[in-house]
Amino acid sequence: xxxxxxxxxxxxxxxxxxxxxxxxxxxxxxxxxxxxxxxxxxxxxxxxxxxxxxxxxxxxxxxxxxxxxxxxxxxxxxxxxxxxxxxxxxxxxxxxxxxxxxxxxxxxxxxxxxxxxxxxxxxxxxxxxxxxxxxxxxxxxxxxxxxxxxxxxxxxxxxxxxxxxxxxxxxxxxxxxxxxxxxxxxxxxxxxxxxxxxxxxxxxxxxxxxxxxxxxxxxxxxxxxxxxxxxxxxxxxxxxxxxxxxxxxxxxxxxxxxxxxxxxxxxxxxxxxxxxxxxxxxxxxxxxxxxxxxxxxxxxxxxxxxxxxxxxxxxxxxxxxxxxxxxxxxxxxx
Numbered sequence: 001x002x003x004x005x006x007x008x009x010x011x012x013x014x015x016x017x018x019x020x021x022x023x024x025x026x027x028x029x030x031x032x033x034x035x036x037x038x039x040x041x042x043x044x045x046x047x048x049x050x051x052x053x054x055x056x057x058x059x060x061x062x063x064x065x066x067x068x069x070x071x072x073x074x075x076x077x078x079x080x081x082x083x084x085x086x087x088x089x090x091x092x093x094x095x096x097x098x099x100x101x102x103x104x105x106x107x108x109x110x111x112x113x114x115x116x117x118x119x120x121x122x123x124x125x126x127x128x129x130x131x132x133x134x135x136x137x138x139x140x141x142x143x144x145x146x147x148x149x150x151x152x153x154x155x156x157x158x159x160x161x162x163x164x165x166x167x168x169x170x171x172x173x174x175x176x177x178x179x180x181x182x183x184x185x186x187x188x189x190x191x192x193x194x195x196x197x198x199x200x201x202x203x204x205x206x207x208x209x210x211x212x213x214x215x216x217x218x219x220x221x222x223x224x225x226x227x228x229x230x231x232x233x234x235x236x237x238x239x240x241x242x243x244x245x246x247x248x249x250x251x252x253x254x255x256x257x258x259x260x261x262x263x264x265x266x267x268x269x270x271x272x273x274x275x276x277x278x279x280x281x282x283x284x285x286x287x288x289x290x291x292x293x294x295x296x297x298x299x300x301x302x303x304x305x306x307x308x309x310x311x312x313x314x315x316x317x318x319x320x321x322x323x324x325x326x327x328x329x330x331x332x333x334x
Contacts, residue, residue: 161197
């Protein structure tokens with residue numbers, strides 16, 4: 001089970017199987033990554049870029065450029081307002097951009113409803129892990145006994161347990177200051193903290209398989225819009241929500257799990273070029289050469305097509321002011 005590449009080509013959102021009228025010959029596609037070089041987003045983008053041109057008519061060159069400022073805000077603003085609108089500019093954004101306008105409206109110069117969504121290169125399920133020495137055995141224990149978890153300011157390991165505390169009554173105590181899940185994992189092994197409130201299942205099962213083989217951790221809860229197929233017996237945080245508003249607020253937050261690695265194009269891209277891009281990314285999800293490379297690099301590729309991405313974006317666009325306010329309050333430091 002661990003280290004396995006999951007490939008799910010869902011709902012391509014392509015108009016028809018007709019050949020494209022667009023000519024990409026001699027063009028260069030700028031693939032902007034809203035994250036630093038060397039990280040997970042960057043590795044995934046460069047993997048896709050190495051193969052994407054083969055699936056576009058005329059086999060254009062695809063060049064990756066990093067624009068990490070503001071945890072993808074600069075990249076999202078660029079793609080929405082500055083980038084070319086002929087299909088030759090696309091971006092892989094960090095998933096927090098889906099809700100950025102709620103949290104940091106003064107810096108956001110884009111609207112998720114007007115961007116052209118190409119796909120998501122994978123989806124995520126966040127898991128709550130307790131180290132084996134912690135007294136927690138079930139999700140119910142999270143509601144009655146404090147679990148000390150490592151956090152990274154402003155991202156999932158900090159935000160998710162804070163939201164769980166507010167919306168379902170867990171008793172996480174978050175210790176911030178760690179630089180990433182790898183550092184939090186080491187802190188768990190050293191006994192500095194008792195667990196983590198959100199680590200992507202696709203990552204932790206590959207990076208720490210010995211934890212599960214040696215029963216060093218317990219998976220107490222998962223967080224996503226749908227239960228992960230590999231974790232059918234692990235309760236979802238949504239199972240514990242008591243009010244409709246809180247449920248909708250948590251679902252709004254979990255949109256970032258479904259569209260975990262979103263690829264976007266600017267507004268106004270011609271329909272034929274947008275269809276080409278969507279078709280090319282879906283073709284990547286079944287390409288043997290790419291999948292072999294992904295397997296060796298332990299990169300998860302589970303492409304979610306444009307129709308499913310747009311359904312998730314609709315949850316964000318249609319959220320009521322009450323639900324938005326509830327989520328913002330739940331995400332705010334106590």
